[in-house]
Amino acid sequence: MSLSDLLHENRSAIVSQWFETVVGTYQEGTRGPLRRQNAPFTNPVGFNTAQGLEGLFDGLLKGMMPAETSRFLDGIVRIRAVQEFAPSEALGFIFQLKDVVRKVLAKAPQHPAAANELDVFDSAVDDLALFAFDLYMQCREKIYDIKAKEARSLTFRLLQKAQIITENQE
Numbered sequence: 001m002s003l004s005d006l007l008h009e010n011r012s013a014i015v016s017q018w019f020e021t022v023v024g025t026y027q028e029g030t031r032g033p034l035r036r037q038n039a040p041f042t043n044p045v046g047f048n049t050a051q052g053l054e055g056l057f058d059g060l061l062k063g064m065m066p067a068e069t070s071r072f073l074d075g076i077v078r079i080r081a082v083q084e085f086a087p088s089e090a091l092g093f094i095f096q097l098k099d100v101v102r103k104v105l106a107k108a109p110q111h112p113a114a115a116n117e118l119d120v121f122d123s124a125v126d127d128l129a130l131f132a133f134d135l136y137m138q139c140r141e142k143i144y145d146i147k148a149k150e151a152r153s154l155t156f157r158l159l160q161k162a163q164i165i166t167e168n169q170e
Contacts, residue, residue: 003117007061010104015057017100019050022076022093025085048075057097060124066131073132081139091136094129098122 007014023034023046034046055072066073080090101121105114159165 001114003114003121004061006105006108006114007101007121010108011057011061013104014097014100015054017104018053018057018093018097021096021100022049022053025089025093045079048079052076056128060097060121060128063124066128069128070131070135073128074135077132077135078139081136082143087133087136087140091129091132094125094132097125 023031026034033043034049036043036046040047052072052075056069056076059069059072076093077090083090098121102118156165
């Protein structure tokens with residue numbers, strides 16, 4: 001049995017444990033509401049995370065390139081980019097998939113062919129993490145641009161209010 005077959009067979013358990021791993025990165029009081037992932041409007045973080053992880057895992061199973069899974073990854077990364085996570089915490093969930101897969105497959109019967117294919121899977125996860133880092137940095141740059149524009153605008157309005165500059169001096 002190949003690794004792909006084992007991953008397909010254990011898809012539900014892997015995605016579920018991966019979701020629980022991601023939820024575990026949040027503070028205790030936030031975890032419960034995140035687990036109620038069935039409401040996209042009342043719980044967008046939990047819903048987008050659950051849907052995104054499923055899409056990412058399915059993309060990895062299909063051998064899709066990270067760019068092809070960007071719509072799933074983008075929703076998760078955008079949310080985590082605006083939250084108070086360090087970059088390593090924000091994107092660490094991708095690397096945690098390796099551990100989740102190993103834990104779930106440890107319970108399955110051992111297949112030597114699958115063990116050899118694990119390196120290829122790990123490499124695909126690493127590629128996904130690198131792509132996620134690019135997305136994360138784009139989001140953070142956008143946030144800093146918005147903050148800088150707001151600061152410039154506020155400063156300009158304060159200078160106008162103090163009558164130090166006029167609109168003509170823009």
